[in-house]
Amino acid sequence: MAESPSTHASLVIRLRDPEDERAWSQFVAIYGPVVRRIARGRGLQEADAEDLAQEVFRAVARAIDRYDPDPRRGSFRGWLSRIARNLIINLLAARRHQPLGSGDTDVLRLLEQRPDPSSEDSAEFDAERRRGLVLWAADRVRHEFSDVAWQAFRLAGVDGRPPREVAEALGMSLGTVYQYKSRAVVRIRRELEQFDWESTDHP
Numbered sequence: 001m002a003e004s005p006s007t008h009a010s011l012v013i014r015l016r017d018p019e020d021e022r023a024w025s026q027f028v029a030i031y032g033p034v035v036r037r038i039a040r041g042r043g044l045q046e047a048d049a050e051d052l053a054q055e056v057f058r059a060v061a062r063a064i065d066r067y068d069p070d071p072r073r074g075s076f077r078g079w080l081s082r083i084a085r086n087l088i089i090n091l092l093a094a095r096r097h098q099p100l101g102s103g104d105t106d107v108l109r110l111l112e113q114r115p116d117p118s119s120e121d122s123a124e125f126d127a128e129r130r131r132g133l134v135l136w137a138a139d140r141v142r143h144e145f146s147d148v149a150w151q152a153f154r155l156a157g158v159d160g161r162p163p164r165e166v167a168e169a170l171g172m173s174l175g176t177v178y179q180y181k182s183r184a185v186v187r188i189r190r191e192l193e194q195f196d197w198e199s200t201d202h203p
């Protein structure tokens with residue numbers, strides 16, 4: 001089984017070492033999907049969202065030495081959210097000066113009409129971060145469950161299908177569906193607790 005994720009302070013310190021591949025791998029695994037989902041939510045295509053994520057990580061690598069972990073100056077995730085937001089704004093501004101495909105024009109028009117308050121962006125980033133952490137934790141514990149147990153959990157616990165419907169689809173009892181779902185949720189929560197994901201002062 002993979003190592004437990006680092007706490008906030010140790011991860012930020014380790015990110016200051018560009019040679020610490022494990023820290024950067026962990027950071028990218030958690031935050032890459034978060035940045036890409038936010039970028040796609042702003043209307044960027046998949047390739048642009050991937051490019052943006054790489055730009056965010058390069059910006060973090062350049063600026064991490066200047067990050068001040070003093071809680072009075074804001075959280076790490078707030079700092080990271082500002083980097084991502086600013087890069088998205090820069091990318092969209094650059095696009096305005098380039099020829100656009102027919103679909104892109106409508107997307108940019110919608111984006112220009114949408115208000116962009118910092119608190120809203122930060123809340124969105126935090127929600128995506130939490131979602132990303134849950135998916136990351138689920139991926140880490142997936143190997144501990146049989147295929148059928150995981151399928152029951154995914155259908156009932158993630159996709160939101162009624163447990164009775166899941167039981168019929170998978171040919172198992174209703175009680176078994178609840179049992180598989182409960183075991184997976186408990187295990188994922190335990191993985192997240194090691195990361196202390198509800199804390200306000202970690203990434």
